[in-house]
Amino acid sequence: MLVVHLYVMHPADVTQYFELLFLGLLAGFEVAVHYGIGTPPSALPEASQIVVRQAMVRRLRILAPILFLPSFLLAVLITIQYGRSAGRLRYTVIGMLLVWIGIRIVRTVPVNSATLEWKPNAPPAGWRALVERTERFHVIAAWAAIVAFLCSIASTF
Numbered sequence: 286m287l288v289v290h291l292y293v294m295h296p297a298d299v300t301q302y303f304e305l306l307f308l309g310l311l312a313g314f315e316v317a318v319h320y321g322i323g324t325p326p327s328a329l330p331e332a333s334q335i336v337v338r339q340a341m342v343r344r345l346r347i348l349a350p351i352l353f354l355p356s357f358l359l360a361v362l363i364t365i366q367y368g369r370s371a372g373r374l375r376y377t378v379i380g381m382l383l384v385w386i387g388i389r390i391v392r393t394v395p396v397n398s399a400t401l402e403w404k405p406n407a408p409p410a411g412w413r414a415l416v417e418r419t420e421r422f423h424v425i426a427a428w429a430a431i432v433a434f435l436c437s438i439a440s441t442f
Contacts, residue, residue: 300363301441304437309353314348314430339401341399360382360439374440375440377432388425
């Protein structure tokens with residue numbers, strides 16, 4: 286006979302579960318974008334690189350906030366729930382998410398917005414240097430999301 290045990294999760298456990306889910310998705314997103322997709326291959330003609338970059342921006346500019354907002358709100362909520370006993374790892378999670386959003390607002394969003402305006406057959410002068418500078422910051426944002434996820438995991442034990 287199959288016995289079903291109902292396990293009622295404490296609200297704090299549910300909150301942590303969803304925080305880990307969204308932080309894991311955000312970290313995975315960052316790994317996939319930065320290390321998987323990366324910058325469009327330089328072997329492509331210049332116009333094709335810009336078209337690929339524009340397509341990526343159109344898709345990813347929606348997904349990133351969808352993953353970040355719940356991650357950040359849940360991290361703050363959990364830290365508030367635990368109060369002074371939250372520990373350094375909880376504050377590190379929030380700090381890394383602030384680094385992530387700071388880089389996105391200051392570096393990525395302006396460049397991505399400009400990218401959508403570029404004409405593939407007549408890109409602005411210095412576009413490649415601008416993209417390369419932004420990518421250097423992107424690696425910091427990617428690792429901030431990864432560290433936030435790992436610290437969240439470690440704080441649950």
